[in-house]
Amino acid sequence: MQPVNSIGDIDALDDIVRGLTAKLSYPMGSLLKIAGRYLHNYCIEITDDNRKLIEESSLTKYLEGWATAAKVTLDAIKKATREAGFPVDNSDLNEYVGKMTVEILLEMAKYDKTRVFRITDLGAGDGETTGAVLDALDNENADELIERCQFTLIEPSEENLWNAVNNLKKHRVSKEHKIDITTIGGTNHNFLRRMRSDECDVVISSAVFHHMILPTYLGTIEQSLAADGVLVVGDWYTTIFRHPAFVADILSQLGMDTRAYHQFQSLFDVCDGDEKVLPMQLGMNSDEIITDYRMLRYILAIGKEFQGIPPENRDEFLEGHCSFAEREQDLKDAGFTTDVKQLKEEHKGFAGMESNMRNIDPYGAARVFGVAKLPSKAGQVQRPTPGNPKGQAKLAV
């Protein structure tokens, strides 16, 4: 199939593909939930003209998907996570986002005894990531620092935000300290669009960025940070949605009927067995292969669980995951310094840190990564723009 790039054609292709999997207990969902860097494998070409529309359309698809989630959905996903052999879950990501954030804050606070730290929690959910920061501050006995933190929680779900405020109000540190919390209802995209430069010192985010399919948001975050601003991101990394051959394998194992399966294969020029050859051709390492295999088990386990819940509460499986190396490259392209050696030398917050990447899964599927803007590089970064989406290598030396 020839690549398509007009929104009309992309929507038509997406409708056809969604239709093929709609009857499965765990449908695929929209192609526009896949990381933009992989969309060319699905015959979708991103151009300067369609980029913004694709991003907006992707966001709408995600919001529609989240709206269907109920407790039964989350319970089924939780159970499947265990069955798939993932040893950790989002609460572990939160824990290490909290710990790394506090480790950095404590170092930064040593050098500036009066600085108030503006911390933005992107995709705050029920407030657990911010709660983990409070836990870590308390465990470090950082009483004085707690009072110098201002938290802003960004979350599209009003219900989640309401819960977050109530949960954090009950957090034990609020007995002795005034916790400064502001909540903003809305999507990360909308919030980031409104952000001005130097609006926060630290951005934290846990298990959220794999819902953002284009890396432009990283440039916006970088711009919104203070000159020595820090980003601590916890996320899941897998490349299972990189190629339609891998998705075809998932669909087959979810029980897709033969006719629909062959239609899917022919749309994307995929043959039986491609999923076995591609990992080698793509140069995937053993950790990536094992992670993708566990991800396959996870999706199949959810599919099995979803058979027991009402269709209207069933989620869809495509998401915007990428590999950790790809995320790191996106962060660099957005102007962040990711190299721990350089960070240790040039950023106060990282001075005592052995590693700015915490791998909390044995095969690297879940990691927490701390990166920063370096004041010395201010003004030198070519940020992503529509014409230069990666903001590539035009640094003024």
Add this chain to the structure above:
Amino acid sequence: MGSEDSGDRLGRQPKQTHTDFEEIHAFDKAFRAITSGLPVRTGSLFRVGSESLHLWRVEVTKENRSQIKWKADEINRKDFEEIENDATIESIEATTFITLVRNSMVRNMVHFATEVLKSVDDGKKEFHVCELAPGFGQTSVSLAVSLLGNANLLRRTHFHLIDYSRDKLARAEERLDGYKPASIDAIAMKDDDYLATTGHTFDIVLSRGHFHRKPFLKDTLEAIRSKLTGKGVLISSDWHSSLPNHPSFVYELLERMGLDGARLRLFKGMFDITNAPELSPEEQHGMEEHQEYWAEVYREILASPSTSGRKSKHYLLGAHDTTEKRVQKLEEAEFIVDPAKIRMAFPTSKLGRNPIKMMTDSDRASVIMAMKGK
């Protein structure tokens, strides 16, 4: 045989207290019948902490102690079987807030455990960590992840997981195995039986959300202490509440749940629901939160089409106590809970307050570290 006190100021006769096990058994049967058939029910009186049973008209004596304890254990085992056969029980009881607090408990337990191990580590020593009732192993896995970042400490740490459920143990073992600790010993057994028979001693014993299922907790605490190494610590977290510690608190809850008048009259007829003990503001708040929790679970079950038709059983009574009372039990079992003394034993560690109460102005949940001491 029962015992009786003289009447109160208004001349009302107090209700008889039972000591004979057969009588207690029959009394408990009548009690359970009050909430029988409801999605949330009180469950047996044998779930209540032994120190509070007299308020429920059951007196623990030298003669009936072992029988009551046996019965409590049997109920615990049955609970496990019910949960094993009906996964919805745990998922319904794990509300969003409960899950968040539980995750925070894990973070604090892991912080304590990591600090203790780091402070006594000489780079060669092997450590033994035992988790009682680990479920799917969240706390041990989280500790393994934490130790992963500390030289080769994890490679020298042996994990011992003790749980009734073979299925959960298998999952916990699989999760933990990915991190390659020194060894994993997963044993399907009752915790007390394991403690009584194991030849191991432990540097750390972990227990999360489990002790409120132990009506004779002091026995377990003494057994744990006997299995700790010289500088060994017990790190536990639990849900606290005074709800089961007086019938009046449970009566209030049953009223809130909308129990019909006949059932409420039966309850009132069985117990003295006046003279509720005075609670501190934190304890009062914790007890009210516990009531609200069960009222919410009850409402959710009735409101949700996916759960209202099910026959899942949820029991609201447990051997809950207050944090203060728990500390007292630990100290009676000769543990050291004083944070200053614990810090002295682990001088390089970053250990703050102890116990850690998880919620502001409420004694609903806490994490407690207890050291064996001498």
